[in-house]
Amino acid sequence: MNAKELxxxxxxxxxxxxxxREVGPLSTVLFDLTHGSGGYPFTSRSGAYAVSVLLTIGVxxxxxxxxxxxxxxxxKSDTE
Numbered sequence: 001m002n003a004k005e006l007x008x009x010x011x012x013x014x015x016x017x018x019x020x021r022e023v024g025p026l027s028t029v030l031f032d033l034t035h036g037s038g039g040y041p042f043t044s045r046s047g048a049y050a051v052s053v054l055l056t057i058g059v060x061x062x063x064x065x066x067x068x069x070x071x072x073x074x075x076k077s078d079t080e
Contacts, residue, residue: 007071015063018056025053 029050063070 004071004075007075008067011063011067011070015060015065015067018060018063022053022056022060025049026057029053 029046032046033050
């Protein structure tokens with residue numbers, strides 16, 4: 001296994017770990033959106049938390065889907 005293949009696998013694992021880590025917080029955000037937190041259906045704090053969770057999931061999905069491109073960018077000077 002060369003460095004590019006290993007980088008590709010590690011990029012996919014990093015993306016997968018980001019997505020899996022945010023499953024619990026995503027369910028919390030969805031619960032807060034539907035049931036409200038503290039008597040308010042949607043506060044700026046829960047909105048910022050929702051954006052943070054969705055952004056992390058988006059970065060994880062990007063790393064999973066575009067891992068080959070990310071690896072090519074990181075190892076562009078490596079010629080094998």
